[in-house]
Amino acid sequence: MAAPPKPSGAPAAKVTPAAAPIDEAAVRAVDRVLAALRRGEVVAIETADGTVGAAVSVESVTLDAVERLKALTGGTPRLAVTRRRAVVLGLAAADAARPVSDIADDQAPGAAAEAFGAMTLDRPGGLTADQSHALADPEQHPQAQDALPAGLSASEACPGSREAAAVDLARLARLLPAAITADLPSSPAISAMEWAAKHDLLLVRASDVADYRVHVVRTLRRVADARVPLVGSENTRIYAFRPADGGPEHLAIVIGDPDPKQPVLARLHSECFTGDLLGSLRCDCGDQLRGAIAEIARQGSGVLLYLAQEGRGIGLVNKLRAYRIQDRGFDTVDANEILGFEADERVYLPAAEMLRQLGFEAVRLMTNNPEKLRQLARCGIAVVERVAHIFPANGHNEAYLRTKAERSGHMF
Numbered sequence: 001m002a003a004p005p006k007p008s009g010a011p012a013a014k015v016t017p018a019a020a021p022i023d024e025a026a027v028r029a030v031d032r033v034l035a036a037l038r039r040g041e042v043v044a045i046e047t048a049d050g051t052v053g054a055a056v057s058v059e060s061v062t063l064d065a066v067e068r069l070k071a072l073t074g075g076t077p078r079l080a081v082t083r084r085r086a087v088v089l090g091l092a093a094a095d096a097a098r099p100v101s102d103i104a105d106d107q108a109p110g111a112a113a114e115a116f117g118a119m120t121l122d123r124p125g126g127l128t129a130d131q132s133h134a135l136a137d138p139e140q141h142p143q144a145q146d147a148l149p150a151g152l153s154a155s156e157a158c159p160g161s162r163e164a165a166a167v168d169l170a171r172l173a174r175l176l177p178a179a180i181t182a183d184l185p186s187s188p189a190i191s192a193m194e195w196a197a198k199h200d201l202l203l204v205r206a207s208d209v210a211d212y213r214v215h216v217v218r219t220l221r222r223v224a225d226a227r228v229p230l231v232g233s234e235n236t237r238i239y240a241f242r243p244a245d246g247g248p249e250h251l252a253i254v255i256g257d258p259d260p261k262q263p264v265l266a267r268l269h270s271e272c273f274t275g276d277l278l279g280s281l282r283c284d285c286g287d288q289l290r291g292a293i294a295e296i297a298r299q300g301s302g303v304l305l306y307l308a309q310e311g312r313g314i315g316l317v318n319k320l321r322a323y324r325i326q327d328r329g330f331d332t333v334d335a336n337e338i339l340g341f342e343a344d345e346r347v348y349l350p351a352a353e354m355l356r357q358l359g360f361e362a363v364r365l366m367t368n369n370p371e372k373l374r375q376l377a378r379c380g381i382a383v384v385e386r387v388a389h390i391f392p393a394n395g396h397n398e399a400y401l402r403t404k405a406e407r408s409g410h411m412f
């Protein structure tokens with residue numbers, strides 16, 4: 001079996017779960033705001049300097065929402081997008097964005113916002129709802145970069161800023177990663193909390209948004225398990241692990257009785273509703289899922305982690321948007337980036353945490369993806385061997401598999 005490729009560059013820094021206790025109130029505040037943004041509501045964001053402003057996701061922005069932002073704050077509406085989207089619009093340099101997978105390296109809470117990188121787009125008099133849609137939504141205006149509004153300017157949205165927090169909230173809410181924000185021109189005589197309460201807005205601190213992802217991915221609680229005989233693998237138990245934010249559970253499918261003292265045969269499988277459940281021919285996930293269960297059973301024992309990271313972490317709705325962009329001739333990497341996402345937004349701390357809680361410290365990893373090998377090792381799990389996990393193309397997924405090989409380094 002192939003030995004894992006040596007990770008390129010500096011030796012991987014090990015990441016161990018943060019000792020920092022979870023700030024329950026902060027997680028709760030972020031959760032509430034995520035739900036409000038998904039409902040299309042305006043929310044309030046306070047920054048470390050105590051100033052407060054309002055934001056609404058670009059998916060929900062309407063003429064009324066922009067008028068409400070103006071009326072509430074007295075400020076002019078600006079658009080906050082990811083650096084990746086700004087690059088697509090020709091408004092930022094590509095080399096400045098840090099790959100998302102570096103998040104796991106950074107012990108400092110708040111790394112998430114910095115790793116993603118956000119930009120503020122503005123013009124004299126502010127941006128209208130239509131202009132914001134056209135700039136942020138590739139469906140609205142496929143060639144937005146050719147028709148930028150006059151007077152448009154782009155500036156760095158520093159980590160901890162309202163704009164960086166608004167973009168990260170949209171991303172966490174699995175919406176298009178962009179938001180309209182507006183600041184109060186001067187600090188109100190009342191506190192941010194009083195201002196938000198006065199206008200019946202849910203309030204969140206930008207610092208809590210930055211810390212949220214780092215905290216939540218690190219705290220999983222095993223909540224249930226059951227014996228579930230599978231076709232071809234009757235000695236199987238499924239364990240469910242719930243993250244601190246109460247979000248979707250990740251699952252561990254333990255086949256046979258793997259010995260924790262030996263490197264366990266393991267598959268990290270990211271959820272793919274279309275491939276895993278519907279038998280989509282656009283990817284190889286369904287084959288990889290069923291193939292992993294069969295191979296682990298054939299070898300006697302092992303574990304398949306089924307990770308709630310649909311669409312390489314961008315969610316099913318955004319993956320469908322990415323498919324529509326691919327139908328216009330772009331590949332799976334470009335499609336993510338045109339939406340404003342990184343090519344791959346997954347983090348592997350949940351997988352490492354589940355393996356540790358199940359007693360496994362070393363794995364023989366079934367994957368073709370060098371990034372998975374690298375990231376799992378960085379999260380403190382010893383990857384002693386790579387086990388190739390290749391399935392034949394099916395007449396529909398050649399381009400997808402070719403892109404993964406040519407642009408994401410997959411070893412086929």
Ligand SMILES: Nc1nc2c(ncn2[C@@H]2O[C@H](COP(=O)(O)OP(=O)(O)OP(=O)(O)O)[C@@H](O)[C@H]2O)c(=O)[nH]1
Nearest residue numbers: 269270271272283309310311312322332367368369
């Ligand atoms: N954004 C996006 N996600 C996709 C696309 N096709 C498949 N996916 C997602 O990609 C992920 C595939 O994950 P895996 O098969 O576990 O891993 P991998 O990165 O392909 O590497 P392997 O371990 O070698 O399989 C799933 O979350 C799918 O939903 C696509 O075109 N766009």
Ligand SMILES: [Zn+2]
Nearest residue numbers: 272275283285
């Ligand atoms: Zn898939």
